[in-house]
Amino acid sequence: xxxxxxxxxxxxxxxxxxxxxxxxxxxxxxxxxxxxxxxxxxxxxxxxxxxxxxxxxxxxxxxxxxxxxxxxxxxxxxxxxxxxxxxxxxxxxxxxxxxxxxxxxxxxxxx
Amino acid sequence: xxxxxxxxxxxxxxxxxxxxxxxxxxxxxxxxxxxxxxxxxxxxxxxxxxxxxxxxxxxxxxxxxxxxxxxxxxxxxxxxxxxxxxxxxxxxxxxxxxxxxxxxxxxxxxxxxxxx
Numbered sequence: 001x002x003x004x005x006x007x008x009x010x011x012x013x014x015x016x017x018x019x020x021x022x023x024x025x026x027x028x029x030x031x032x033x034x035x036x037x038x039x040x041x042x043x044x045x046x047x048x049x050x051x052x053x054x055x056x057x058x059x060x061x062x063x064x065x066x067x068x069x070x071x072x073x074x075x076x077x078x079x080x081x082x083x084x085x086x087x088x089x090x091x092x093x094x095x096x097x098x099x100x101x102x103x104x105x106x107x108x109x110x111x
Numbered sequence: 112x113x114x115x116x117x118x119x120x121x122x123x124x125x126x127x128x129x130x131x132x133x134x135x136x137x138x139x140x141x142x143x144x145x146x147x148x149x150x151x152x153x154x155x156x157x158x159x160x161x162x163x164x165x166x167x168x169x170x171x172x173x174x175x176x177x178x179x180x181x182x183x184x185x186x187x188x189x190x191x192x193x194x195x196x197x198x199x200x201x202x203x204x205x206x207x208x209x210x211x212x213x214x215x216x217x218x219x220x221x222x223x224x225x226x227x
Contacts, residue, residue, distance in 0.1 A: 004153075032214060043202055043218040044154065088153050092214050097142060097167060097206075099216060101153030 003027060004091050006102035014110055019076040021105050023089030026070070032092035033065055033072045038104065039085045048074060079109045113137065115219030117203050123225045124193045132188045132222045136205030143186050144216060145178055146202040154202055160186060193226045200224070 005024045013019045021035075032051055036044035050056045050063040050072065062075040072091075076083055086104040093100075116135045124130050136143050142161055146154035147170075156170040162183035171178070175194075180186040190197055200223050204216040 034215070036218075043200075043221045046215060046217060049215055090153075097159045097161075097214060098144065098156035098170070099146075099154075099214070100156070103151070103153050 002102075003100045004089055004102040006087075006089050006105045008103055009106040010108045011105055012108045012110065013079050015079060015081060017079050017109075019079045019083065019107055019109070021074040021076075021087050021089075021107065022071060023073065023102055024071045025089075025091045025100075027091070027093050028067075028070065030067075030070075030091045030093050033063070034090040034092070034099065035061075035063060035072075035074045036088040036090060036101075037085045038088055044088055076107075079107075081109045081111050083107060084109045115203055115205050115217055117201075117219040117222050119222060120220060121223050121225075123227065125227055126195060127192050129189065129191045130193055130224065132190075132201050132224070134186045134188070134203030134205075134219060136184065136186070136203070137207070137217060140205035140207050140217075142206040142208075142214070142216075143180055144204040144206070145186070145188050146204065146218075147172075148200045148202055148221070150199075157188070157201075190224075193224075195226050198224055198226045 035048040038044045048063040060077045064073045088104045089102040090099040145157040148154040159167040160180040175191045177189045200221045202221045203219045206216045
């Protein structure tokens, strides 16, 4: 079992819809969770971080964390074609500074 | 403000050559990380520095890979006797907070290494 799992997609949504991206992780001790956006040929860009159970909202983005179920999700409201990218879920475990990444979910937003 | 910078952005090497990749972190950031990203995959951890100390090198794939950060700022990742399987994008990230629970890492643009 991979430490961080994501559906590779592509996830296709029409413009204006809500895109829902999911991620599960295996280490119950994980405490920090991050979503990065990566455009083709570019490096990962941090868009959300979440540390506590529940929801965290930032503009059109909402990160959701459920430690009991070991999943973290990212909702993108009013999706735009410019949101088309690969979204990487990353997890950090206490005692280790490194981030462990999933393989990413490719999101396609059609006009 | 200035972000993480990396050079060169692209590097083509013949198999067996040595290469050196440079990373200049965000000013004041204590922690520096190197990751390797293969096509279609997420970044994979290579090594981590806190100031000049290399605290974790568990991800370095072989003894051909060596990293240093002698003055606690700029870092160099060196790959000796490059092999075709070393072809990847090498990403550098830096983080201000040394506490692992609040470890927001910011990435540079990466160096795309192609080994022929």
